[in-house]
Amino acid sequence: MSARVGQQITPNLIAEHGLTKEEYDLILEIMGREPSLTELGIFSVMWSEHCSYKSSRVHLKKLPTKAPWVIQGPGENAGVIDIGDGQAAVFKMESHNHPSFIEPYQGAATGVGGIMRDVFTMGARPIANLNALRFGAPDDPKTRHLVSGVVAGIGGYGNCMGVPTVGGEVNFHPSYNGNILVNAMTVGLADADNIFYSAAAGVGNPVIYVGAKTGRDGIHGATMASAEFNEDSEEKRPTVQVGDPFTEKLLLEACLELMATDAIVAIQDMGAAGLTSSSVEMSSKGGLGLELDLDKVPVREPGMTAYEIMLSESQERMLMVLKPEGRDKARAIFEKWELDFAEIGVLTDTGRLVLKKNGKVEADMPVAPLVEKAPLYHRPWSPTPPQPIITARDVKAPQDLMAVLKKLVGCPDLASKRWVYEQYDHLVMGHTVQRPGGDAAVVLVPGPHGRPISQKALAMTSDCTPRYCQADPKTGGAQAVAESWRNLTAVGARPLAVTDNMNFGNPQRPEIMGQFALAIDGMAEACLALDYPVVSGNVSLYNETNGKGILPTPTIGGVGVIADVRKSPKIAFRNAGEAIYLIGETAGWLGCSIFLREIEGREEGAPPPVDLAAERRNGDFVRRLIEAEKATAVHDVSDGGTLVAVAEMAMASGIGAALQARPKESPDHAFWFGEDQARYVLTVRADEGEALEAAAKAAGVPLRYLGRTGGSDLTLAGAGAISVAELKAAHEAFFPRLMGAAK
C-alpha cells in the first residue's frame, strides 16, 4: 500500500484499498464530500470482507443460533453458553490463514494470540486451545517449512500464555499448497453473571487504551485477508503482525483483575483492523459517538500518522470504556502489570467518529453507516454438480486387508500427530483429562485457585472433512457438524454448541459461492436436528492462489459438558477379553473415502450420506451407555472406516483384538473401510454383551458384534493378522519422517 498523507484520492488509490467504484460512490454519498486518506482507510477496512462479511452475511443468517443454554450468540467477540453452576463457557474459532502462509511462525502465533484475546475480552479465563491445520501435499517443497513454522508458532504463543493446547486436526491436501489453513480455537471459563460486552455506554465516559504500544506492523491485514494470493504475496510479509505472548499474558492477568471490579462499561480487543474496528464496533453497538486524540495513543515509533495508527494491527491491545470513578483503580492494575494505560478519548452523543492528531481533525465521519451501510452482496452462486455414487463393485477388492490397514494408519491424514502435539504444552493448568489423540479433548472445569470443584468437565473438538464438502457441500457441511457432535458424544459429553470457521475460495466465482451457500444449508440442518446451535464464528474467503481454490473447509469447533468426568471413556481398549461392538448401520460407503484415495488413488464419488435422525438416535444411545458406565472404551468411526477405528483403539492401548468375518453381503473393503456415518465402535464387559444387544434392539439402534479384545495382534477371521506394535510403528512414522530434515 502506498498511502501518503495529503495524498489525492485517485481511482488507483481506491482500488489499492480494495474498494470498488460502487463502494466508493457510497462513501461519497455518506460523507457528502471526498474522504480524507484516514477516512478512506477506515472505510476500506470496515468494509473489507474480513470485517463486514459482505459476501457471507445473507447466508450466515440461516444458521440456528439459539437454545435455552445460549447466553450470547454470534456478534460479540466470542459465543457464551451456560454450563451450569453459575459458570459459562466462552469460545470461538478464527482463521489466520493468509498471514500463516506468508510468515508461518508469526502468522500462527498471532492467530492463537488473537483468539485468546477474543475470549478473555468477554471476561473469561482461557482454559484450552485447539487448532485445525490444513497443509499442502507432504511432498510439496513448502510444506515442511510451513508445518514446522506453524506448529512452533502455535506452541510458542500458547505455551508461554500457560493455556494448554489440547486438541485439533492436521490434514494434508494439494489444494492447500498455496494457501494453508490455520484455524485457532480458544475455550474460556467465566462466571455466567460476569460476562463483558463491547457496546459502549455513558456519554462522557473515558475511552482507555491498554496493552502493548502501536507500531507500523499489520497495517491493512484485514484487507490482505480479503484478497487472493498471487506470486507477489510473499512481498506482503510486512502486513503480518508480530506476536508477544509475554505481553499478552500480562494483558490477560491485568484484564481479569480489573474485571473482578466493577470499573468496566465495555471492552473490545483490537484484532483485525485494530483501533478502527474496535472503536467503531463499540460506538456503533452503543449508538454513540467517539472522539479520540491520537496523540495520546502509545506508539512504538515517532511520526506515525493518523492513518497508520488507525490501521495498525499491532497485537496485544485492548480498548475499554470505563466508569469515570474506576479510572484510578484501573490505572493502578495496569501499572502493576507494567502495561501501557492511556486515556485516549471520550464517548460523545454525536454519533460521529472524530479523530484528532496534532490538533488537526483527521477524520470526522458518522459511525452508524460504517456498519449499517456496509455493502451486502447477494453474489450469484451455482450448485456443485452431483457426484456419482461409488459402490463396492466399482472398486477393486484388496488382496491383503492387513497391508491396507497398515498403509492407512500410516497415511498423512490418519498418522499419529504426536510430533505436533508434543510441541504444545497440553497439560499446564493441571486439568487435562483427555490429552490429544482421543475423539475429543476433555478438561476438568477449574474453580477458584485452580482447583476443580466438582467432576464436571468440558469436552471440545474440531472437525471437518473437506473432501466430502468438495464433492457435496451440503452433505459435507452437515457431516462436519455431525462428526463434531459424535466426537463429543463418544467421550460422554452432552454437545451444547459450536463455533464455525468457514474457509472458502473466491466468493466472486459462482461455484465457490455455491459451495459456501450449500455448506451453510447442510450445517444449519444438522445444527437444528442435533440441538447444537452456532454461537460464534469467522469467515475466511479468497483462499486461493492464482485462481485455484482450496477444498471448501467449514471447520466446526464443538463444545459439550460432561457431568461426571470419571465416567468419560477413552478410545483405548481397557481390558482383554471384552466384547467389541459396532453401533450404526454399514452400507459400505466408499465414495470420497480415505481407502479410495490412499489405496486406489481416486478422489471421487459422492460422500457418505448424513442421516441426522440416525445420528441422534445412535449418539443418544451411546451417551446413555456411558452414563450407565456400561461402555469401557468408545471411539467414533470416521476417516478410514471401522477397521481403522478398531486399530486406533488397539494402538492406544497396546491390547489386540480378534475380529469376526464381515457379513456375507458386504465385501471386505466396503465393510471395513467404508465411511458410513453415525457409527461408533465400543467395548463392554463380555458378560454384558447380551444386555447391550437387547438394549440396542429396544432403542432401534443397529448393532453388530465385531469380536473380542485381547492378545497383542489384531486378527481378522479369514484375512490374517498384524501385530499392534507393527501398526503402531507405521502410525508413528509419518511425521518424524516428514519433518526429520526440517529445521
Next chain:
Amino acid sequence: MKTAIIVFPGSNREKDAEAALTEITGKPPVMVWHRDSELPKVDLVVVPGGFSYGDYLRCGAIAAHSPVLREVKARSEKGMAVLGICNGFQIICEAGLLPGVLMPNAGLKFVCRNVNLRVETSQSLFTSRYEKGQILSVPVAHHDGNYTADEKTLDELESRDQIAFRYCGPDGTIGGSDGDPLWNPNGSARSIAGVFNRTKNVMGLMPHPENAIRELLGSTDGRGLFQAMAEALAA
C-alpha cells in the same frame, strides 16, 4: 508448613503448584508477587514454572536478579527450603542456588509428555516418601531443560548424593550421558532431571510433579514429593 509461591510476570504454573500444595498438605500457600517488598516468614518457597519475563533473554535470567530472589537466596543459606520447578529450576540455577544451567533441549523443540523418572535418593526432605530406584511417571513441558554442568561438578553431584531424579526407561534403564532421546527428553547431562544443593534444602527439577497428582489426569506419582515436604517441614 508455611509455603510461599513466588509469582513473576509470565509465571504460568503457579496455580498448578498452589492447587497441589493446598490439596495434598491441606495448607494453602501464600502467593507472593515478585515486587512485594517483603517475603513472609515461611518454611518453603516454591518458584513455579512458566516463562518469567517471557524468557526472551536466557530462561530465568531476569527473574534470577529480582530483589525477591536475593531474599530467597539469603534465607535458603540459613536453611529455608526452596523448590524450583521447570522455569523455577532455571531461575534458581541462574541465581546460584544450584549448580549448573538449563540449555535448550537437544531436539531444539518444546517437549510435552510424560516421562519416567528414577528416584536417585530418598535421603532428602523432598524425596523421603519415595524409595531409591523407584520409577515415577511425571510430565515434562519445556523448551530449555537440558541440564548442563562441567564434569567436575557432575562428579561432585554424584559423589555427594545431590542428584534427585534421572530420566529413565520404564524398567529404570538410563540413556547415555548424551541422552537417549527415547528416555531423556532434552539431552540432559547424565540424564539428570533434578538436583539438590549441597545441604539438600534446595531442589530444582524440570518435570512437573504438580501435574501428577490425580489419577484422572494420568498419574499420582507427584504426590509423594508434596507429602514428604509437608512431613519434613511440619511446624
